[in-house]
Amino acid sequence: MQEFARRYFRRSQALLGQTDGGAAGKDTDSLVQYTKAPIQESLLSLSDDVSKLAVASFLALMRFMGDQSKPRGKDEMDLLYELLKLCQQEKLRDEIYCQVIKQVTGHPRPEHCTRGWSFLSLLTGFFPPSTRLMPYLTKFLQDSGPSQELARSSQEHLQRTVKYGGRRRMPPPGEMKAFLKGQAIRLLLIHLPGGVDYRTNIQTFTVAAEVQEELCRQMGITEPQEVQEFALFLIKEKSQLVRPLQPAECLNSVVVDQDVSLHSRRLHWETPLHFDNSTYISTHYSQVLWDYLQGKLPVSAKADAQLARLAALQHLSKANRNTPSGQDLLAYVPKQLQRQVNTASIKNLMGQELRRLEGHSPQEAQISFIEAMSQLPLFGYTVYGVLRVSMQALSGPTLLGLNRQHLILMDPSSQSLYCRIALKSLQRLHLLSPLEEKGPPGLEVNYGSADNPQTIWFELPQAQELLYTTVFLIDSSASCTEWPSIN
CATH class of the missing domain: 2.30.29.30 (Pleckstrin-homology domain (PH domain)/Phosphotyrosine-binding domain (PTB))
Incomplete structure (x- = not known):
């Protein structure tokens, strides 16, 4: 950051023009060190109007860190939102990054310094710096990491912001307070096909793509192309709103109400299926079975042999070795066909299928069911x-x-x-x-x-x-x- 200051700070050019090069270098280094006095102009060379905003942001930062008294009627949340709102102006972002780095470098009071690092960790999750500042900021965080835990979280947030674009919406005050207290971890429930629930922990800047990647790892899926074939769906107010989440959406920004739930399902089926993981098999089977029984993968009501085989595979997938009753049989047939099919014929054919499939494990039956479904015209849609x-x-x-x-x-x-x-x-x-x-x-x-x-x-x-x-x-x-x- 000293090198960045020498190249781009407003005062560095004048200092470098001094006759004593060593003294100039020392003075330039001090530009990226804590100061107890507010600045009177921006650190970077900015227009007069933007420089006035930079002076205001530095004062707000000092007040947030506790280095200046808070004005009457404003608390730390007001100051934090004020800073983040200023950062929404792209021309101010590098300036505010430099300001907070300056104030956490050599700060004499650890508790105030920690508040500065907390803001920097928050800032990196919202807004990326310019490509000009990025390598210097990255090096600063890497050098600070061994002694400052918040520097390590800042690195993680910055990497996520570069990859996904940063969090778009400001968190509510409750979430912001929890972040400042180091209580940013939150339990999230994901509903999988078949009524299985998956629990995971998310943080302030966790995005949908990261959770979906985690879910895919549980199924043994690591190829990026196949991971992208899954999506998280947000369901709100008893299905009044159902939509897939974009990969870069911050989960804390969308799961904000009690009536919101998240569901994972496969949306594309272009990658060849592979049955080398039990969770993979059961999840795919449950999704395909649901679509079939809802009539979304249609089979002709007159296709007795096909309906009987599919019913037999469902029966075996439950590890059920008892002879299915007529009621069992209807539960294995899509709702739309239950009044149209020849129950006696299908029951007879199903018995033949069960004898032929004797010895099949429940998992083998599920695989065979998925493979049978993959031959239907609407499979993959x-x-x-x-x-x-x-x-x-x-x-x-x-x-x-x-x-x-x-x-x-x-x-x-x-x-x-x-x-x-x-x-x-x-x-x-x-x-x-x-x-x-x-x-x-x-x-x-x-x-x-x-x-x-x-x-x-x-x-x-x-x-x-x-x-x-x-x-x-x-x-x-x-x-x-x-x-x-x-x-």
Whole structure:
């Protein structure tokens, strides 16, 4: 930092012009050391208006650290928010970084110095310095790390900020106070497919991508490409809002209410499946099974042999060796087909399958079930049930499948594909109000080229979730360079 000061501080040029080079060097070094007097101009060469703000930020910093008395009516939280608000101006960030480094260097009072380090640790989690200051700041933190724990946390926060962009929203006062007291760790619950809950600890600047990477490690997934095929979904107010979290979203900024929960699920299925981890197998099985039983991976009601095999695999996956009852059988069939299937035929065929599969372990049955599902037309898509669509050929309920490349429409009965829209051709997504009182909302999609514009709309309860998920998939696709307009 002494080298940075010699190169870029306002006073360094005048000091370097002195005849006694040694004295000038010592005076320049003092520019990056604690001072008990407020500065009268910015440390860096800034315009007059910005320099006045820099003087104000230095005084606020001294008051926050306890080196100057607080003005009447302001407490430490007011001063902290004032400093962070000033840092929102990019032209002031390097200046404030230099100010706090100056005040924690050689500070005579450890408790005041610690408050300065706490602010620096907070600052690194919000705003990155310029590329000019970055190497000097990094070296300063590395050199301070062995003797200052907050320097190590500052390094971690800075690395995260460079990678993910920093926390966008200011924390509430309660979270800020906990941070200053060193109580920033918080327990977070993630709901996995199959009703399994995963508990993990997060901190002030933990982002969604870090927790998803942790979850993937539990499943034996380490390849970055496969990790990116999973997403955390935020569910609020009993499914009134469901959306995938962007990887860089700070979890403490979104999980703020009691009615908010987080769920993890696989959203892409492009990486070949591998069954070398028991948690991986059970998690994938639970997600695929749920989609199948909800009718999102349709099978014909007349496909008795296929339905019987899938029922047998579900039965074996429970380590159940008893002969299934008729009620058991119906529980293994998608809800939409339970009144249409030939129960007697399927039960007979299921018995044959169970005898043929004798000796299969529950895990082997789960793997076989996933592999059977992977052959179905909508496997690998996020599927929504659409009540109405603006296509004359589709007058009844329809299934909408969504992946990173396409949006498709399928008739659930005939499994005929009626429409395929490339996500990269989307131009605009627009939420529609319900057409009828207490009816479901809609989503209008504009796509195609300027020469051949196309419009289609869907009516479904999850219209908002569909919009958010579509945008998330477009953003995560390397082939799409622009987002559609969203309303």
